Structures are given as C-alpha cells and as structure tokens.
Amino acid sequence: MYKIVKKRVLNPTVTMMDILAPMVAKKAQAGQFIILRVDEDGERIPLTVAGYDRAAGTVKIIFQIVGGTTMRLSAKEEGEYICDFVGPLGCATHTDGIKKVCIVGGGVGCAIALPVAQRFKELGCEVHSIIGFRNKDLLILEDEFKACSDKLTVMTDDGSYGRQGVVTVPLKEEIEAGEKFDEVITIGPLIMMKFVVATTKPYNIPTTVSMNPIMIDGTGMCGGCRLTVGGQTKFACVDGPDFNGFEVDFDEAMSRASAYAEFEQRERDKCCNLFKKEVK
Amino acid sequence: MAINPKKNEMPVQEAKERARNFKEVALGYTPEIAVAEAQRCLNCKNKPCVNGCPVNIQIPDFITKVKEGDFEGAYQVISQSSSLPAVCGRVCPQETQCESKCTLGIKFEPVGIGRLERFVADWHNQNNHGEIELPKPNGHRVAVVGSGPSGLTCAGDLAKKGYKVTIFEALHLAGGVLVYGIPEFRLPKTIVQKEVETLKKYGVEVETNVVVGKTITIDELFEDGYEAVFVGSGAGLPRFMGIPGESLKGVYSANEFLTRSNLMKAYKDDSQTPILRGKNVAVVGGGNVAMDAARTALRLGADNVYIVYRRSMDELPARKEEVEHAQEEGIKFEILRNPVELIGYNNPDDRRDPKNGSVVGMKVIKCELGEPDEKGRRRPVEVPGSEYVIDVDCVIMSIGTSPNPLIKNTTAGLEVNRHGGIIVEEETGKTSKEGVYAGGDAVTGAATVILAMGAGKTAAKAIDEYLSKKHAK
Structure with missing residues (x-):
C-alpha cells in the first residue's frame, strides 16, 4: 500500500x-x-x-x-x-549537448513538461516554455513554470488568459525571430504534438515528443503500447516514452489511443453515478 | 489382474458448456480412479519415467503410495523434488516427458502420471493443513528476480535449506506466467496463490511492484546484502510478424490479450480493465499460448475462433491435450496458412468514424510443407497466388517473445547471446557475473513451465554450493 x-x-x-x-x-x-x-x-x-x-x-x-x-x-x-x-x-529525457531548449506543453501534459523544464534549468540551459490550455480555468502550474523558464508564454484557446491561440503560433514566431533552439520538447495531446512537429520540421530543429499510449505492465511484456517510429515497431514503455517527433506515426497513435473510448465513457458514467451517490 | 490398456479418463466439463465459462476444464481424478490408475504402473526397476522428468520426481515411489491409498505419503515424495505439484500436474507436457518413457506405453497407453500428480497435489491442498517443519535459518540472503515457475522453485529450494530469500516481482501479483499467461480454466489462480502461500510459510518474502533493472539494479541488491541473485525474469517482449496492419485496433499480442483477461480479470463483467470481445477472432501461432488465447477468446463470446498456423497439425508445438480440448470446444484450425496482411476499416466519407483503424480482415496465403529445417521440422512453403481474406474483428499474435532488455542493460558483466538470452553454464545456471545465476525463459526464450522449474532447481543447488564454499573459507 x-x-x-x-x-x-x-x-x-x-x-x-x-x-x-x-x-x-x-x-x-x-x-x-x-x-x-x-x-x-x-x-x-x-x-x-x-x-x-x-x-x-x-x-x-x-x-x-x-x-x-x-x-x-x-x-x-x-x-x-x-x-x-x-x-x-521508461527512459529519462535526454539532456546531453542541449544548451537552449523550448518546452511546449499542452493541458495536463504541462505537468509532465514541468520537471523536464526544471531539469534543464538545473543544468544551466536557457529554457523557453510555451504552455497552452483550453481556457483560464484549466490553467495549471504557471508560477512553477515562471520559476524555471527564461521566457514563458501562456496560451489559451479562447483567450481568457494569456494570449489567444494554439502553442504553435508563438513557437513559430520565436523560431522566425531567430531563437536558435538546440531542441524542442513537446508534451501534450497527440494532435498538439503532431502540429508542433509540423512546425519545427521545416526548420529541422530536433524535436522530442513524449508518448503516453495505452499500457498494462509497463515493462515490455504486453506490447500494447507499441508505436511505429521511423517505420519500426517500438514499445513506449521500454524504448520511450520519448521519441524523435519527426519519426512518430501520429495518425496511427491517435487511432490506437481511441481503442477503448466507448469503455472509458461507460466507466466514467458509472463512476460519476457512484460518487454522486456516495457524496450526497 | 489384466492391465487396462487405456489410461483412466479424467472427468472434464462438457465441451459445449465449458466453451462459455472460465471454470477449470478438467475436473481431476476421484480417489477411486486414482488408485485404479496407479495400479496400472508396472513399478519397473529402471524407472525410465524419472529421467523424463526435468525435476526428477521419484514417480514410481509416489505412485506406489497412491496404490496403497497413502495420498499424503505420495505428496511427500513429490514435494521432495517439486515445489509446484498442483501446477505441474496441470500444465506439464507429460506426453513428451515422463509419460513418453513409460514402459507400459510401449504396448498400451502410458500411466497417467500427470493426472496422478495433479490428484495427489489437490488431495494434499484440500486435506492437509498441518504445520510445516521450518528449516534452521543459516543467516544468508538470496534475491530472486521474478516470481514465475523458475523463481518460485529456486526460492522454495533455497528456503528449505535455511536461506532467507526475497523474491522481487515487477507486477502487483506473484506467479509470473502462471497468473498473467495461463488462463483460469486451465490453471485456477487459487492454486497458484496457494503455492505462493506455502513458500511464504517457509519464510520467503515476496516484494511486488519492484522492477529489477529499474527500481533497483542487481549490483544494488548485492550492496543491500544479498549474497547471490537468481534471475528468472521470463521471456519478455512479444514478437510481431512485421506485416502491414499490425498496429490496427483489435490486434493484440497474446501476452496483452491474456494479461488483460487473466491478471486483470477483464473476463469478468465488472472488470475495470477493458478487453475487446471479438466475434471472429484469429490467433496466429500453434503453441500452448496460442491455444490459451484462442480458448479465452471463445469464452469471451466469439462466434468463430481460428488458429492460423503455417505448418500442419502434426507440427503444432502445443500440448496434445490442449489441442484436443480446443478442437472439442469448436476452435477452427486454419493450418498451412500464413498471414500476409491485416486489413483495416476505413470510412472515406467520415474520418471521425470510430470504427476507422479497426481490423476487419486477415489476408492469408496457403502453404505446403517443404524440406525439413535444421530442427527437423518441415518448412512451410507459400503457394503463389493462393491468398484469400478471412473476416476477423480481432487478431492475436502468438508467435513468441524475445528477451527483456531491462536487466541486461543495467547489469555490467552479464553476458547475453545474440538473441538476448542470458548465457549460463547449463549444469549450474551460473552466469558470467559472480554470484548471479539465471534460468527459465530469460535464458532459453519461450519454453515450458517445467523446464523453467528444472532450471530454478539446478540454480538453487548451485547457489547453495557456491555460498557454502564461500563461507567455508
């Protein structure tokens, strides 16, 4: 326990x-x-x-x-x-040879992006963070990010806090403005990571994505977390969870992530009912 | 009295009924049937059966006790050699081991040794609740990595010699493949838990939720005061074929499918772990794991379950009894077939259709048997142009595993072969690293429960000799 x-x-x-x-x-x-x-x-x-x-x-x-x-x-x-x-x-985020990094987090993915940003700060890197949320109510960890970032940009989809728009807008602006990132690290919804990769690829900035597929044992035994990376089957639990974003097949990962959508909905409803009863 | 030429049948649940439930298929001998079966044993002097047993159970001795009605005595004979008799009586491939050497088998059917072993173990578990005699502690600590058949055996043998043994298990429950892999209907989980409880009575500690190689390394175990380590971490990573469509929704490795059903109890209606209950399920492969997966899929409500295997019925590597049970239950054998592609659903008009990306078909090609390969098994040769599609909504890949790299990658000085299996001295289980022994699938790649137990036993003996010698100095 x-x-x-x-x-x-x-x-x-x-x-x-x-x-x-x-x-x-x-x-x-x-x-x-x-x-x-x-x-x-x-x-x-x-x-x-x-x-x-x-x-x-x-x-x-x-x-x-x-x-x-x-x-x-x-x-x-x-x-x-x-x-x-x-x-x-899984493997720790690699930090070797990185002096200047841009951390791009989305939603609850920011929770995972934070220790990565903190780690780079500890190592003396220049850290730029871009964190995005649907709206102000969902914003988390702003102070913590401020403390470990040389530059922090907060985005909301509806403009209720920070700048309005998606995370790729300021990312592209910073790159265009001449910021030379050794690496971009992105953690968040699959669709967001897919677009971050699409943003960095034309500039050929190495981009690491953190994958969080469906898993059971987490030690390589079940293969449920498999992804196609660079045309090869990889297991997120032992080979990842970080991968080279340019090589990940995001469309396949998104499809696989939806395998139990119906079950999850049903479980959520069941639980809602259960807790409503208990809380009452 | 004339010898019954046939083995006494073991009562089983009727095929139609059992195909829809998860209760144990075989019900076991009654005491009367057991005694009758024991009487078939010729008690021959040279005991060829004992040589056929990877852990050398004194088979004629225990059968003699059964004959005399001394079932507890029979259990004591078996338990001198095996820590998991109730398990082995159920899952050992006796037809290629002890029973294949039985003298009676030359003329008639061999003695039902496996069935008798199972009977004796079950009788003991139900009737004997006596205290066990605890060995005198010798003050030495040994760590065992993995609580599958090899780890449990090694731990049990060492504990009985007075060692303080701790087993480290990566999952939340002890038992390894016995709990995540082999289904309830073939090996009830209460039996496995009972065997684990017995080990605990001998002072073995089981630490679940510890992934050796991640949570702690082998070198750190030595730093913590363990004087020897046995690695029985199992086979590890499931293999896929490398054909198009293997990442479609509805395609599982057998490990994932069975783990969901067995360990996570997804077969129960109120389970919190989801599992796809396919209507038309294809299982690729012909081993015991493939049979387990196919029969599980059937019990989860499938209308059609196919075993897709590239050789013929004669080459199926599964235990004979499992194949027969599967056939009786209605599993269809698509033999001499090899999958070439898995076909996914794609609605061109609605890319948000939730069915998109789900498997709907398996394209297979017919095969013929060609020349034997280096192992003597005839090689399957594809027949050009013979492809056709089987409608499926679930595919389970059961084509073996490759060793898990977690321990190898974090243990300096531990040598592995080109397949990633840990290299050991066969007679002792000794690895290239001092004080580290290994056995089971982590060494051999996917094999059987009893071979893993044999390896655990060998290593326990070698560890005892190693530590005794070390401390005698």
Missing part, C-alpha cells in the same frame, strides 16, 4: 498528489513514468513522473480525470492509500 501524503486540486479536472514510494523516489528522473492501481481489482494506468523528493521518499503525480480509474483516484484523500505504485519506468 502506498500513502497519499499530499493532495492538491489544480483545477476541476486535474489533481496533484505526492505518493510515498521511497524506492521509486530514489530513482525517478524527469521523463520517466510510473504505473499505479487504485484498489484491488483496479486497472493499471501509467502516469508520467511530475516530480520527486528523494529525501521525503515521495513521487509527485498530476492527472486528469479521463475514465473510471482517474476518477476513483481523484476521490482519494490525503492520508489514504492506493494499492500499487511501481516504477520508475
């Missing part, structure tokens, strides 16, 4: 938790992920590491409610326990 030592609601659908898991905290690095189960008979879901405190033995996770499991998790309170927590899995 793994204790929830801290919980913070970041916005109506996004929650942050610090989980006591000393063995995982000791090894975790930016870019890696964990797998958890909320309760016995629960589903295994992967979540990218959003931070860690080696001294306290805690690992930070930030998640959005998308299905039954994340809804059950968000209903847990500080001091309560979750059943399983395993990691760190």
Whole structure:
C-alpha cells in the first residue's frame, strides 16, 4: 500500500498528489513514468513522473480525470492509500549537448513538461516554455513554470488568459525571430504534438515528443503500447516514452489511443453515478 | 489382474458448456480412479519415467503410495523434488516427458502420471493443513528476480535449506506466467496463490511492484546484502510478424490479450480493465499460448475462433491435450496458412468514424510443407497466388517473445547471446557475473513451465554450493 501524503486540486479536472514510494523516489528522473492501481481489482494506468523528493521518499503525480480509474483516484484523500505504485519506468529525457531548449506543453501534459523544464534549468540551459490550455480555468502550474523558464508564454484557446491561440503560433514566431533552439520538447495531446512537429520540421530543429499510449505492465511484456517510429515497431514503455517527433506515426497513435473510448465513457458514467451517490 | 490398456479418463466439463465459462476444464481424478490408475504402473526397476522428468520426481515411489491409498505419503515424495505439484500436474507436457518413457506405453497407453500428480497435489491442498517443519535459518540472503515457475522453485529450494530469500516481482501479483499467461480454466489462480502461500510459510518474502533493472539494479541488491541473485525474469517482449496492419485496433499480442483477461480479470463483467470481445477472432501461432488465447477468446463470446498456423497439425508445438480440448470446444484450425496482411476499416466519407483503424480482415496465403529445417521440422512453403481474406474483428499474435532488455542493460558483466538470452553454464545456471545465476525463459526464450522449474532447481543447488564454499573459507 502506498500513502497519499499530499493532495492538491489544480483545477476541476486535474489533481496533484505526492505518493510515498521511497524506492521509486530514489530513482525517478524527469521523463520517466510510473504505473499505479487504485484498489484491488483496479486497472493499471501509467502516469508520467511530475516530480520527486528523494529525501521525503515521495513521487509527485498530476492527472486528469479521463475514465473510471482517474476518477476513483481523484476521490482519494490525503492520508489514504492506493494499492500499487511501481516504477520508475521508461527512459529519462535526454539532456546531453542541449544548451537552449523550448518546452511546449499542452493541458495536463504541462505537468509532465514541468520537471523536464526544471531539469534543464538545473543544468544551466536557457529554457523557453510555451504552455497552452483550453481556457483560464484549466490553467495549471504557471508560477512553477515562471520559476524555471527564461521566457514563458501562456496560451489559451479562447483567450481568457494569456494570449489567444494554439502553442504553435508563438513557437513559430520565436523560431522566425531567430531563437536558435538546440531542441524542442513537446508534451501534450497527440494532435498538439503532431502540429508542433509540423512546425519545427521545416526548420529541422530536433524535436522530442513524449508518448503516453495505452499500457498494462509497463515493462515490455504486453506490447500494447507499441508505436511505429521511423517505420519500426517500438514499445513506449521500454524504448520511450520519448521519441524523435519527426519519426512518430501520429495518425496511427491517435487511432490506437481511441481503442477503448466507448469503455472509458461507460466507466466514467458509472463512476460519476457512484460518487454522486456516495457524496450526497 | 489384466492391465487396462487405456489410461483412466479424467472427468472434464462438457465441451459445449465449458466453451462459455472460465471454470477449470478438467475436473481431476476421484480417489477411486486414482488408485485404479496407479495400479496400472508396472513399478519397473529402471524407472525410465524419472529421467523424463526435468525435476526428477521419484514417480514410481509416489505412485506406489497412491496404490496403497497413502495420498499424503505420495505428496511427500513429490514435494521432495517439486515445489509446484498442483501446477505441474496441470500444465506439464507429460506426453513428451515422463509419460513418453513409460514402459507400459510401449504396448498400451502410458500411466497417467500427470493426472496422478495433479490428484495427489489437490488431495494434499484440500486435506492437509498441518504445520510445516521450518528449516534452521543459516543467516544468508538470496534475491530472486521474478516470481514465475523458475523463481518460485529456486526460492522454495533455497528456503528449505535455511536461506532467507526475497523474491522481487515487477507486477502487483506473484506467479509470473502462471497468473498473467495461463488462463483460469486451465490453471485456477487459487492454486497458484496457494503455492505462493506455502513458500511464504517457509519464510520467503515476496516484494511486488519492484522492477529489477529499474527500481533497483542487481549490483544494488548485492550492496543491500544479498549474497547471490537468481534471475528468472521470463521471456519478455512479444514478437510481431512485421506485416502491414499490425498496429490496427483489435490486434493484440497474446501476452496483452491474456494479461488483460487473466491478471486483470477483464473476463469478468465488472472488470475495470477493458478487453475487446471479438466475434471472429484469429490467433496466429500453434503453441500452448496460442491455444490459451484462442480458448479465452471463445469464452469471451466469439462466434468463430481460428488458429492460423503455417505448418500442419502434426507440427503444432502445443500440448496434445490442449489441442484436443480446443478442437472439442469448436476452435477452427486454419493450418498451412500464413498471414500476409491485416486489413483495416476505413470510412472515406467520415474520418471521425470510430470504427476507422479497426481490423476487419486477415489476408492469408496457403502453404505446403517443404524440406525439413535444421530442427527437423518441415518448412512451410507459400503457394503463389493462393491468398484469400478471412473476416476477423480481432487478431492475436502468438508467435513468441524475445528477451527483456531491462536487466541486461543495467547489469555490467552479464553476458547475453545474440538473441538476448542470458548465457549460463547449463549444469549450474551460473552466469558470467559472480554470484548471479539465471534460468527459465530469460535464458532459453519461450519454453515450458517445467523446464523453467528444472532450471530454478539446478540454480538453487548451485547457489547453495557456491555460498557454502564461500563461507567455508
């Protein structure tokens, strides 16, 4: 059992938790992920590491409610326990040879982008961050990004906060204005990452994308997380989750991500009903 | 008394009924049938059956006890050699091992050794609740990586010698392939848990949710005070064919499909883990895993399940009993067929159609058997122009696995072969790294439960010798 030592609601659908898991905290690095189960008979879901405190033995996770499991998790309170927590899995984000980087995060993906931005800052790189949300209410981690970025641009789809528009607009502007990024790292919805790659490719700026496909074991055993990268089958859990964005087949990844859309909807509805009853 | 030329049949659930439930197919011998079957044993002097057993169970001795009605005595004989009798009685390919050497088998059907082993183990589990005799602790610690058949066996043997053993398991439940791979209807999970509980009584600790190579490395295990490490981490990464369409929705590796159903219990209606319940399912491959996947798909409600295999029925690598059970249940064998392409649904008028990207067909090509390959199996040769399409909405690739790189990549000095399997000395399981032993699929690639157990046993003996020698100095 793994204790929830801290919980913070970041916005109506996004929650942050610090989980006591000393063995995982000791090894975790930016870019890696964990797998958890909320309760016995629960589903295994992967979540990218959003931070860690080696001294306290805690690992930070930030998640959005998308299905039954994340809804059950968000209903847990500080001091309560979750059943399983395993990691760190996957490879850490590579940082070698990068002096100037642009981090592009979208929605809850910003939670994963943050430790990457912090890591580059620690290493003394120049960090530009562009973070995008649907609207002001969904904005998360602005202060944290400000603290580790030399330049921060906040975008909202509806213009209710920061600039109005998508993340690729300021990205393209910065590139056109002559900013020489050694690398662009993007984490967010698949469709956003696809367009970030389409933006950087004409300028041939190396672009890393963080993939978060459907997974079960997270150790390479099931192959459910497979992606086509550079025409080859890769497993996000052992070969990734970071990949060269120019080589990822995003259309296939988007199709595969929708495999259980109907089931997820049903589970979410079931859970909504359940919690409404309990909360009442 | 004349010898019954045939093995006593084991009662089974009727095929039509069992094809729609997940309860165990074979029901096991009654005490009366067991005694009758035991009486068929000739108790021959040279005991060829024992040589056919990878863990050398003293087969005629235990059968003699059964004959006498001393079922607990029979169990004690088996448990001297095997830590998992209830498992082996169910999943061992006896027809190619002990039973293939049975003297009775020259003229008649061999003694049903597997069925008797299963009976004895089940009898013990139901009737014996006595305390076990705990070995005297010797103060030495050994780490076991993976809680599958090789790891459980190695841990059990060492614990019985007084070692303090900790098993590290990557998943949330102990058992390895016995819990994620082999389905409930062939090996009830309560049996596996019972075997794990028995090990715990001997003082074995099981740490779940630890991925060795990620959460902790082998070198760190030594730093933590473990004096030897056994690696039984299993086969690992599923193989795909490399044909177009393998990333379509509805295409699974057998590992994923079975893990969803077995470990995550997706076969239950209230499961939180989803699984595609296909109506027309094709399973590619002919091994035990393929049979398990096919029969699981049937139980999940499929109308048609096909085994697509490129050789003929004679070359199927699966256990004979599994093939027979599959046939009885209505699995269709599309033999001498090789898939060349998986076809996806595509609605040109609506790119948001949720069905887009789902598998709807499998194009296969007919094969003929050609010259034997280096293993003596006749090679399949494709017949040009013989392609046709089978309608499917689910495809399960069951064509083997390649070793998991996690441990190799994080353990300096651990040598692997060109396939990625850990290199060991066969007689001892000793690897290129001092104090590290390995066995099971991590060494051999996909093989059987009993071979993995044999390797775990060999390594336990070698680890004991290694540590005894080290401390005698």
